[in-house]
Amino acid sequence: MSIKTFLLPDLGEGLTEAELVRWMVAAGDTVAVDQPIAEVETAKSLVEIPCPFEGVVSTLHGDAGQMMLVDEPFISVNTGGEEAEAPVADEAERAQSYREEERAGTQVPAEAAAEADEGSGNVLIGYGTSSAQSKTSRRRKPRGGVAAAAAQAPAEAxxxxxxxxxxxxxxxxxxxxxxxxxxxxxxxxxxxxxxxxxxxxxxxxAAAAPAATAPAPAAAVPATPTRAGEADSKTGLPVASTQLLSGVRKTIANAMSTSRREIPEATVWVDVDVTKLLKLRSKIKEAEGQAPSVMALISRFAVAGLQRFPELNSRIEVEADGGLRHTLFEGVNLGFAAQTDRGLVVPNVRDAHKMNAKELSAEFARLASVAREGKAGVADLSGSTFTINNYGVFKVDGSAAIINYPEAAILGLGRIIEKPWVVNGKIKVRSICEMTLSFDHRVCDGGTAAGFMRYVADAMTDPKTALASL
The missing domain is CATH 4.10.320.10 (E3-binding domain)
Structure with missing residues (x-):
């Protein structure tokens, strides 16, 4: 009998954990190579894990709802044969051997280094890391040169x-x-x-006391969270439910907090007459049987506007020494907010600057569909450089949206409603949309943001002229 243990694979984008949603197999089941065996939820999306072995399931190393770590045992399979697999090291030893940060600055044993050179083999199809990448990510050179490395070597992890x-x-x-x-x-x-x-x-x-004489801290017992049905200690009200944020909800919370904490944002807005835009779309639909969505048409104008005001298609990053690095991009990866059962996600259309309105519309529909089904990949949900949020679908007029960190701006679209509007000195009923732009005030001043908004608004007001020049 030969038992092989498959470790939770590298899920890409630096993700180190995933929540086990459900097993698709049970102990005793026969599995084939590349057969889906489980569904896990990462901070980005739902992912099906394929099995790399053929045989009979021996052990499932986790339960639904449990957080699983990358490079930790996931499933064991009896593949037949006579060679038994070497026993897996205890959890503490694995924690030190699988990742560079867990080695705490010590040298890697020769046999472990040789194994790293060959790659772990625990790579999810589509998100894999090569052995060269493994060498880079798992072998960081200590700062301070040879002397620092020599001092680090004997240190105990x-x-x-x-x-x-x-x-x-x-x-x-x-x-x-x-x-x-x-x-x-x-x-x-x-x-x-x-x-x-x-x-x-x-x-x-306590920190002021000498380390040698400071007493060891008392073993404090972490506070037990109030359970559903119990009275909340702060408000006195019964608790309806309580849970730790995980997966997408945790990612959203962290991203929003980071955006508010690090980006000094400002917001500008304008009411736009989109009557002609709606008429143009209706004519296209009558002539061709289908037409780009309104958001796709506006997105096409926004992408063109970013080419004229590139500061808004950028990001600012903090350097190790505290300096700020401003990076501008050639081309646009256009993110768009999509509401799903798992929370708000931001799929992105890669190379949106190369697409016309029809192509953008089709890609929006495709990505929204896979996101709502929980099948969007890591690449689909990361890498955007500018985001559009169509909160008008929720029947609201305006919103100062939070910037999708680490981007520099987010464009918001409110609902389109009929309002009395002055046209050539006369009051008429027109279709009006409120558009907002939240932007990082570090990348540009208000004049740049206003120029971008005016360009997009004018294109929405007179779409034929705008499209003719794109």
Whole structure:
């Protein structure tokens, strides 16, 4: 009997974890190579995991709803034969061997380095990493040259139960090496980090005491969340439900917080008469049987506007030394907000500047469909350089949308409604749409944002003239 264990593969875009949504097989089932065995939810999308082995399912290393780590055991399959697989190392050792950050600056054993050179083999089709990439990502040179490397080599790695615990410490600016582990042989558990954070928050002056004489922090017990049906300690009201954010909802929350925290945004808006645009679309539909969506037509104007005002099709990144780097792009990857059962996602049309309105309309429809079905890939949901949000579908007139970090701007479209409008000195009933632009004030001043808005608004008001020049 030969048992082979498949580790959760690299899911791309630096993702290190995924929530197990459901198993598509059970222990004892026969599986074939590339047969879908499970569905997991990453911070980007739902992904089906194919099996790399043929045989009989031996062990499922997780339950529905559980967070699974990349490079951790996922499924074991009995492939037949006589050679038995070597036992998997304990969890703490795996946590140190699978990822560079878990090695904590120590040297990699020769046999592990040789294995890394050949690639892990745990690569999801379509998102894979080559062995060359593995060398780059898993072997970072220590700063400070040869002397620093020599000093690092004998250092003993901090024993941490898994990467999530180390991430918790890093996100809270806690030096993991100062935490006293309560697990076997000093293994640092999540409760140890939470206890250290609690002690640090409750005793701000403790850091001033000499490290050698400071008493070890007391083992604090993390607060137990109030369960559904119980009274909330702060409000006294019964709790309807409570859960930790995960998957897409967690990603949305983090992205919105980061955008608000890092981007000094400003908003401009304008009411646009789109009567002629709607008439033009109706004529195209009558003549050809179908027509681009209104959003596709407006997007075509927006893409053209970005070529005239490229500052809005850019991003600002903070350098290691605190400096700011401003990057402008040749071409546009156009993101658009799509509401799904799993929350708001932003699929993006790659190379949108190369497409006409009909092509944009078709791509919007395709991407929206796969996003709502939960089948959008990582590449479909990342890499946009400018985003359009059509909140008019929710029957609202306007909104100061939050910029899709790390982009520099987001264009919002409100609903189209009939209003009295002055045309050539006379009041007429016209179709009006409120358009807003939230932009990063670091990349440009208000004049640039206003120029872009005026260009797009004028094109929407007189679409025939605009399309003739595109």
């Amino acid at each position: 901090v024993r941490v139960i898994n990467p999530l615990v180390r991430k918790l410490a890093r996100d809270n600016a806690l030096d993991i090496s100062t935490v006293q582990g309560s697990g076997p042989e000093g293994l640092i558990l999540r409760t140890d980090v939470e206890a250290a954070l609690s002690a640090e928050a409750g005793q701000p002056a």
